[in-house]
Amino acid sequence: MTKEPILSARGLIKRYGKVTALDNADFDLYPGEILAVIGDNGAGKSSLIKAISGAVTPDEGEIRLEGKPVQFRSPIEARKAGIETVYQNLALSPALSIADNMFLGRELRKPGLAGSLFRKLDRPAMEKFARDKLSELGLMTIQNINQAVETLSGGQRQGVAVARAAAFGSKVVILDEPTAALGVKESRRVLELILDVRARGLPIVLISHNMPHVFEVADRIHVHRLGKRLCVINPKDYTMSDAVAFMTGAKEPPQDVLAA
Numbered sequence: 001m002t003k004e005p006i007l008s009a010r011g012l013i014k015r016y017g018k019v020t021a022l023d024n025a026d027f028d029l030y031p032g033e034i035l036a037v038i039g040d041n042g043a044g045k046s047s048l049i050k051a052i053s054g055a056v057t058p059d060e061g062e063i064r065l066e067g068k069p070v071q072f073r074s075p076i077e078a079r080k081a082g083i084e085t086v087y088q089n090l091a092l093s094p095a096l097s098i099a100d101n102m103f104l105g106r107e108l109r110k111p112g113l114a115g116s117l118f119r120k121l122d123r124p125a126m127e128k129f130a131r132d133k134l135s136e137l138g139l140m141t142i143q144n145i146n147q148a149v150e151t152l153s154g155g156q157r158q159g160v161a162v163a164r165a166a167a168f169g170s171k172v173v174i175l176d177e178p179t180a181a182l183g184v185k186e187s188r189r190v191l192e193l194i195l196d197v198r199a200r201g202l203p204i205v206l207i208s209h210n211m212p213h214v215f216e217v218a219d220r221i222h223v224h225r226l227g228k229r230l231c232v233i234n235p236k237d238y239t240m241s242d243a244v245a246f247m248t249g250a251k252e253p254p255q256d257v258l259a260a
Helices: 047-052 075-080 098-102 123-136 155-167 184-199 209-216 239-246
Strands: 007-015 019-029 034-037 060-065 069-072 083-086 172-176 202-207 220-225 228-233
Touching: 007 047, 019 060, 019 123, 034 047, 034 098, 034 209, 034 239, 047 060, 047 123, 047 172, 047 202, 069 202, 075 239, 083 155, 098 123, 098 155, 098 209, 123 155, 184 202, 184 209, 220 239, 228 239
Parallel strands: 019 228, 034 202, 034 220, 083 172, 172 202
Antiparallel strands: 007 019, 007 060, 060 069, 220 228
C-alpha cells in the first residue's frame, strides 16, 4: 500500500507488574478501510485498543495520527483528536434520552448570555442534530428522540452508540465487539451501519470474536497474538479456519503476511 496510515503504532509496550500486555506491538489503519483486530483472550487486543484510544498510556513506543506523533493521556484527548470509541458496554446512560446520550459530555449551550452565564442547554439544536445523524445512518425507526435509552432494544442502543461515534469521530471510529450481545437481525443492522459509516469515508477498527462478521465486512484482518501483531491477512485470500489457526498458534502464517 502506497497510502500512509491514518493511525499507526510502532513498538508499543505496556506492562502491568510482571505481566506484559503489549510486547513491541505494531498497528496500521489506512484511510477508508475496515480493519478487524482478532486474537485469543489474553492476546493483548484490549490493551492495544486502549493504547490507541487514550484509555491507557503505553510504557514505550509511538502512536501517530495522520503521520504526526501523538500522546493521549485520556480518552477525552483522543476524542478531541478525532478518534471515537464505542466500548462493549456502550457507555450510554440508560435513564437519559437519545439526544442527551448523543451529546454526553459535549452538550450544546444556548448562544449568548443564556448559555455562557446561565449555562442553559440548546435542546432544539441537540435534538435536531441527533435526529439528523440517526436519519443519515437509517436509524429513524426510533420515533422519539427524547425517549430514554433504556426503552430501546439492544440493536437500537448499539445504533445510538455507533451514530454518536460516527457523528463526532472526524478521523477514526473504533468498535469493540459491536455485535456481541445482539440477536441475528440486530447484528445484521449493526453490520450495515458499519458499512454505512465506512461509506461516509471514516476508517473503522473492528474488534470482534465473530469470524463470519469479520470476514464479511473487513478489508484487512490484524491478527494479534502474545501481545503483538502476528500478521495482517486479506480475508479474500484466507479462510476463517486459517485465521483461527494463526490466532491460536496452531499454524504459522506464511512469511509474506508476517507482521505486514
